[in-house]
Amino acid sequence: MGFKVENNRFNEILKNLKQEYKIYAPKRFEKRGRFSDTDLIKYGEISSVEEIVWNEKSQFSPKEVVYPITQTLFYFTEEEYRESLVHDKKILIFLRPCDINGMRRLDTIFLQNGPFEDIYYKRLREKVKFVMMECKESFDNCFCVSMNSNHTDNYSIAVSFKENEVYLDVKDEEFLDILKAYDEIDFKPEYVKENKFTVNIPDQEKITIDLFNNELWKDYAKRCIGCGRCNMSCITCSCFTTQDIAYDENPQSGERRRVWAGCHIDKFTTMAGGHDFRTDYGSRMRFKTMHKIYDYNKRFNEHMCVGCGRCDDRCPEYISFSKCINIVNEVLEKEENNNVK
Template identity: 75%
Template sequence: MGFQLQNSDFNKILNELKKEYKIYAPKRFEKRGTFSDTDMIRYGEIDSVEEIVWKEKSEYSPKEIIFPITQTLFYFTEEEYKVPKVDDKKIIVFLRPCDINGVRRLDTIFLKNGEHEDFYYKRLREKVKFVMIECKESFENCFCVSMNGNYTDNYSIAVRFEDGQVTLDVKDEDFKGLFNKVGKEVDFTPEYVKENHVKVEVPEVDKMPLEIFNHEMWKEYSERCIACGRCNVSCITCSCFTTQDIPYEDNPKAGERRRVWAGCHIDGFTDMAGGHSFRKEYGSRMRFKTLHKIYDYKKRFEENMCVGCGRCDDRCPEYISFSTCINKLNKVLKEEEKDEE
């Protein structure tokens, strides 16, 4: 069912929803960008439609809402532990189709990756409803069409923002009553990106020989990558973390265990007991990430892990392009296949 209403009326609905939900959307944080006079666009709680940044791509994904950067797993003393409570409010997130598809990848990793579901992820994820921001024009560095991340119908509401008004496709029965009161009924079907400026050809899983692990192409990234991890933390589908025990100063035998984001590009990620460490060369980390996104995950779950949002390319200070890396890999494999003929 479609509705159209003015921003002022939409804000009234947001205020009504805030009694029951926390509402997150991409918003502008002034003077918080890379340089002192630049802004940052990332996810935060909103109070009005005017706060939502929909004409620009957010620099970071919404994954921190359901997979926090730092999350206390439990508090402990000498004799017992206690799992922290979560806020009673449910969650609404405004996000683009690629990010909805990215969250589905996170669902697979945390909820369908083996016999046990991740308790901490699940209890936040169950609270979330999606409001899909219509995205019909590609941003720079996006390659969502190539990765099948450009389309989804997995949303409670789809919204088209226009100057002064919003148009919505409301699928969730929980919300239809709110819009019936103030919105004008219209026919509305959201549009999607049909073509990106960047195109990627993903290699087929069954044409990935073991020899590719030691190919010369990875050495380029040993020279260029600085292991800052920006690609990991901005990515909607990166799900790696480490754990830390934090003892309290007044009683070192009590404290809390936290999980904290980590990533395959970051120094120390592969450190093990006994002083062992793996993938010390930065090129081997690029190889690991690339093959995990388009080979390992796909071999298990029959779709690419990467959804083509392009944030890794946007955020890399060394201008390393993940889409270019995939195309280079595909080119190498085709050349080797031709040589064998």
Template identity: 55%
Template sequence: MGYELSNAKFDEILVELSKEYEILAPFKVKGGGRYSDTDNIKYKKVKTLNDIEYRQKSMFSAKEVVFPATETLFHIQNDEVIEPVHTSKKRLVFLRACDIHAMDRVDNIFLKNGLIEDPYYKKKRDEVSFVLMGCPKSFENCFCVSMGTNIAKEYSMGIDFREENVKVEIKDKSLAKYFESQNEIPFETSFVLENDTKVATPNPENIDPSFFNDEMWEDYAKRCIGCGRCNFSCPTCSCFTTTDISYDDNSEVGERRRVWAGCHVDKFTDMAGGHSFRNDYGSRMRYKTMHKVYDYKKKFGDHMCVGCGRCDDRCPEYISFANCINKVTEKTGKEVL
């Protein structure tokens, strides 16, 4: 089912939806960027169409909705463990096709990567429905078409933004009641069909472990500064560390937190006894790259990288991950699709 609505009418529907759902979408934080005169675009609660930043790519992905940067797993009070009160309100999340695919990758890590599902992740994930934001034109550094993530099918509602109106596609019957008074039109949400950046993916079966010592990684050892921006802006990076905290005013009370971590960040591989792996930045780049286009693919059948281009957008050293994948493919052989 498709509908065309004025922006004002869609705002009215958002008000009704917000009674049942928490609505999250890319939001422009004025002056919240790297410098005082630059903005940041991240996921926040929205109330109106005006709040949704659809003209630009968000600098951070929607993964924070289900995998927060900092999350309290439980509180400790003397000998008692108390889990935080969890809100049960459902969530509607506006995101693009590549990010819908990214959520599928993160689902695999937390829900299908062993015998036990991560209960903290699953609680949040079960409450989320996706609103697909149409992409009529590619953004800079995107290579979603090469990664096969430019088209998504698993979403509850699709939307194309215009200046004065929106076109909406409803796939989830539970959302249809909000639009039943509107006139139906034939409509399907738009997808990017071509990117300026092209990537040829490697065939994992052709990659020999000896490639891990290839000289190409030495270049990244000289250029990368280990800031971790690529990890934290990436929609599929899912590494974390856990920290137990005792409160200064009462050492019998504390909490356990889960906090984002990343393979490019110092101390990520530190172990007891002062041991540490991958101290040089080139080996960290190798580890990330092989995870995105080698071992994840062999285990789950899809490449972990979805081609959103955020890592290229955010790197202060202008290191291109798209170019890195192409280098791997040149040396090991192209994947046959």
């Protein structure tokens, strides 16, 4: 059901919802960007529609709302441990279609990837309802259409922001009750139909071990610096490490935390005894690429990457993941043509 609400009245709705919900949206943090005098757009709690940055792409994804950068799992003493607690509010997240599809990939990894669910992820994730922000024009470096992530019906509310109004498509009964006093309209969200950049996904059947040993990965060994910005900005990167933090007052008590990690970052593959593999950066690029478009697909029948393009946006060496996928496809096509000859 569609509604039209003026901004000031929408702010009243947000104010009322904040009694039960933590509300997150892409938000501007002034002078905190990667270059001098530039702003950072990332997810944070909001109280008004004016705080929501809907006409620019956020540099970071909303995944940290349900999968925090650092998260205490439990506290321990010499004799016992106690699981950490979470806030008692529900969660409302304003996000784009590609990110909703990305959150579903996280659900797959944390809740369906093996016999056990990740309770620390689940207890936050089950609080979440999505407000999908209409996204009908592609940003630079986006390739969501190629990854089939430009569309979704998985939302409680869809919103389109106008100059002084918000248009809403409401599917959740809870929010229908809140909005029934407002003007009904015929509104359905539009979606991106074409990106500025097209990615050609390699045919899974054509990928062989030869691709993993191809010379193309050596170029990335020279260019990548292992900073991990691509991992940290990606909506579907889910790797983490764990740390035991001992308290100064009593070194035998403390807490265990899990902290984001990533395949591009040094020491990610360090094992007991000091053994380390994928030490060159080209092999790390190969691992990430094949996981996003091959390994995950073999198991779950869809690509892990959703084409948000944040990795391309954030890379200080201007390495393009989308172009890497195209290069992989070109290599495979060339090999196939050579075999035919």
